[in-house]
Amino acid sequence: MLQKVYLILYGAGHSSSLFLPQTKSVRKHPFLRQPLHFSSLCLPPDSNTPFISFPIGYDACGVTVGFFRASALFASTRSASSSTGIKPPALNPFTWDDLIDIVQKKGNPSLLSRSEAVTRSSKARTAYIREHWASSSDYILCKIFERERRLVVRYDVQGNDGAVLPKHYWEASPRLSELVSAGTVSTRLVPNDFPYYVDRGIDHHVLWKIGGEVSEDDVNCAVETLREGAPEDDLEGMKMEFMSLINPVHLRSVPEIDYAHILSRQCPKEA
Structure with a gap:
């Protein structure tokens, strides 16, 4: 095949x-x-x-x-x-x-x-980015290009008991699509x-x-x-x-x- x-x-x-x-x-x-x-x-x-x-x-x-x-x-x-x-x-x-x-x-x-x-x-850095950042490009924009970052909160994450938990992560400001x-x-x-x-x-x-x-x-x-x-x-x-x-x-x-x-x-x- x-x-x-x-x-x-x-x-x-x-x-x-x-x-x-x-x-x-x-x-x-x-x-x-x-x-x-x-x-x-x-x-x-x-x-x-x-x-x-x-x-x-x-x-x-x-x-x-x-x-x-x-x-x-x-x-x-x-x-x-x-x-x-x-x-x-x-x-x-x-x-x-x-x-x-x-x-x-x-x-x-x-x-x-x-x-x-x-x-x-x-691998540790990759795991950190996945846990704390919206995307790898957001991380690079802030770390390498020294762009501002902003904290984003989501409320669509469920805990073990079914309760809705806040999810915090960082994203670049402005984001890559905005810069392009x-x-x-x-x-x-x-x-x-x-x-x-x-x-x-x-x-x-x-x-x-x-x-x-x-x-x-x-x-x-x-x-x-x-x-x-x-x-x-x-x-x-x-x-x-x-x-x-x-x-x-x-x-x-x-x-x-x-x-x-x-x-x-x-x-x-x-x-």
Whole structure:
């Protein structure tokens, strides 16, 4: 029995590739600004999940940047909205070469994960948000974008004895839909609270954006911000390398707000 899989491809790079499992073919597509829909793509139920990658690699002023946007994936047998974005922990830290292989060559962000300790912390944060906030996007608007919050009280929650109990939770003010309707566009670059399990010396930041998708220009500006923030003494005889990726919707902890992961490290300049 075949399962029907629906893929939506979003362009965010100079080239893109559609990788199908258990095949050797790779279909190339030019740079796309609008969604390209692949419908009625049938795969055996035991096949691996298909994915789409958008690798970009270039050197400028001693900087190497890898950037791609993976596909949003919708399958008839799977609900993307039910995912928590939390994957099983990694057993060993990822090296820079591992990251190049996963992000730029394979284009499969599902292979990246966190350490066991960080995974536990991430799950605890997710549980806290579900208990105390209207949504994960409300939490991010207040924590990352420093928006105001307001307390909401509901009276449709029943206790064990059937009595109606008040339910208190926080929501952002204004909320995401209001900001988008008003045409608000804003970005924030912050260290990742729950970084991937990477080698020592590799930093992990997150570039958040409301009011649109994270663009290549947004990533380049973030890269320059990180470069300018590095102490000059640390860069003597060294260069900084960067790599960025945007997870598909079913891997995101906050699917309503676009964000990019930016990985960076310092390494010796080539002679």
